[in-house]
Amino acid sequence: MAVQWLLVCHGLVTLLVVVSFLCGNWPIFQGTFVQRIHFFLAFGAYDYFRRVIDFVFGARGTGALASVEYFCCDRPNPILQILYLGIIGGTYYIIVKSSFSYIPGYYLSEIHRYTSLLAVAVGIILFLLTSFSDPGTVNIENVSQYLSAYPYDNIIFFEKDCSTCKIPRPARSKHCSVCKRCVARFDHHCGWMNNCIGEKNTRYFMAFLFWHFIICIYGVVAIVLLLAGRMKELQVIHILTVYYGIDNSFRGLAPHVAQVKCLSLSYHSFVLIGIF
Ligand SMILES: [Zn+2]
Ligand SMILES: [Zn+2]
Structure with missing residues (x-):
């Protein structure tokens, strides 16, 4: 019986953690402990971890953590x-x-x-x-094709150059800051696909x-x-x-x-x- 109760408690805690993490920011949870758990899991926990690293290893530790963060999230x-x-x-x-x-x-x-x-x-x-x-990389060779395929509507998409690639940015394209390239009809950068x-x-x-x-x-x-x-x-x-x-x-x-x-x-x- 004790084992069954333990399993029930474990299930409830898991459910609370998953719900808080995924939905804790929803308006219905505003001001509740679910929202507090959400903020702790999404931001607070990592912040505490960074402070512990700083306390134990000093500036060298936080520097190393920043480069790991850069490698994992920005490249x-x-x-x-x-x-x-x-x-x-x-x-x-x-x-x-x-x-x-x-x-x-x-x-x-x-x-x-x-x-x-x-x-x-x-x-x-x-x-x-x-x-x-290839997700549809826009470069100097193919940019004119993309410009005619996706005309500017001057409502959401205006004529504009990409400040990094130094080429015109076709409508619906976007510069991906992770891959450092412009992509036609950009949806998102997917970490799971690394693309x-x-x-x-x-x-x-x-x-x-x-x-x-x-x-x-x-x-x-x-x-x-x-x-x-x-x-x-x-x-x-x-x-x-x-x-x-x-x-x-x-x-x-x-x-x-x-x-x-x-x-x-x-x-x-x-x-x-x-x-x-
Ligand atoms: Zn990308
Ligand atoms: Zn670009």
């Missing part, structure tokens, strides 16, 4: 690309290790061994296409986002079906309904999720991956 670097590959590769590795022995199962056919690999492979291909394609998202790679980026949305849904449905299949195979539902006299309906069984889980041995990794 192109592959940190988030490596993190993405680690997340998708690591998660798939855990799934292969923990659940492939149950595929084929009661509800999942053998084909999911291959379709899951295909889903991940397509995701990585879209990631590579977005990361390593700008612009005219020529927006389609890959949108396909990447859509595909990962599909992968998430596919993963959750597959894990739920896998767990349901295991329970069916282990006859947990049968034990609960026949021996414990619990109504054999979703409504009747739902309050006994914990018991279902305990009786069906231990599938914590599946549940965690499902939530993730």
Whole structure:
């Protein structure tokens, strides 16, 4: 029982941290402790860290921290690309290790061994296409083409030169301060892709986002079906309904999720991956 309470508390704290970090600045949380947690997580914590570095290492420490900050946030670097590959590769590795022995199962056919690999492979291909394609760099050779393709409307976009590249800045283009170049139909600089998202790679980026949305849904449905299949195979539902006299309906069984889980041995990794 104590362990279950600990898990509930852990879940609530995690939920509070995630909600505060993502939504703490929303008007409905103004003046509440949720907003205070948001400011602490978004700014305060790093500020305290900087002060600790200053206190312990002095000016040399803060100087080193500033250059790390510059490298991580203001210059192109592959940190988030490596993190993405680690997340998708690591998660798939855990799934292969923990659940492939149950595929084929009661509800999942053998084909999911291959379709899951295909889903991940397509995701990585879209990631590579977005990361390593030209977003539509504007330079002295192609600027006239972009100027005629995107005329100025004199409402939002006025005739203007880029002060860094010293070339006319076509409408809807923007100078990326991280990559130090002008990009046509600029959307944003994506740290995960280590590339700008612009005219020529927006389609890959949108396909990447859509595909990962599909992968998430596919993963959750597959894990739920896998767990349901295991329970069916282990006859947990049968034990609960026949021996414990619990109504054999979703409504009747739902309050006994914990018991279902305990009786069906231990599938914590599946549940965690499902939530993730
Ligand atoms: Zn520029
Ligand atoms: Zn950029």
